Amino acid sequence: MNHSSATHGIAPDLLTVEEAARVLRIGRTKAYEQARRFLLTGGVEGLPVVRVVHHLRVPRHALEAFVGSPISWPIPTDSPVVNEPPATITTIDSRQRSTRRRSRAAQPSLPLPLPS
Numbered sequence: 001m002n003h004s005s006a007t008h009g010i011a012p013d014l015l016t017v018e019e020a021a022r023v024l025r026i027g028r029t030k031a032y033e034q035a036r037r038f039l040l041t042g043g044v045e046g047l048p049v050v051r052v053v054h055h056l057r058v059p060r061h062a063l064e065a066f067v068g069s070p071i072s073w074p075i076p077t078d079s080p081v082v083n084e085p086p087a088t089i090t091t092i093d094s095r096q097r098s099t100r101r102r103s104r105a106a107q108p109s110l111p112l113p114l115p116s
Contacts, residue, residue, distance in 0.1 A: 011073040014057040020047060022075045023063065032056075 015023070021031035024047075031047060035056050038046030048062035064070050 009073055011060045011071050013060050014050075014052065015060060015063065017047070017049065017056050017058060019075060020058040020063055023071050024067070 017031050017035055018028055021028050024031065026034075034047035035049040035058075036046070038049055040046075047058060048066055049056045049058050051057075060071065
């Protein structure tokens with residue numbers, strides 16, 4: 001696998017199942033399910049994979065044949081990556097928080113017409 005070509009728009013020869021799932025825009029669990037189906041059916045159905053030692057890999061050429069076109073690399077994300085600082089979470093001290101209801105006397109009342 002040539003990592004330098006992978007950074008310049010050409011996908012590596014072997015992708016992980018997770019990378020193939022992102023290309024196909026399916027979840028990780030569904031991708032592994034389809035990989036198992038490929039192995040169980042002898043390659044008739046499912047996501048094309050090969051075993052590399054104890055790992056499953058998806059050959060790029062097989063994935064491109066599966067989708068019917070070349071895949072783009074790096075894998076596009078759903079949302080653009082923005083370099084923003086992580087959101088901060090402010091906690092409320094339990095002494096600052098009041099769970100009591102205001103007394104009725106403190107609540108404003110509506111003017112009611114006086115009986116005549």
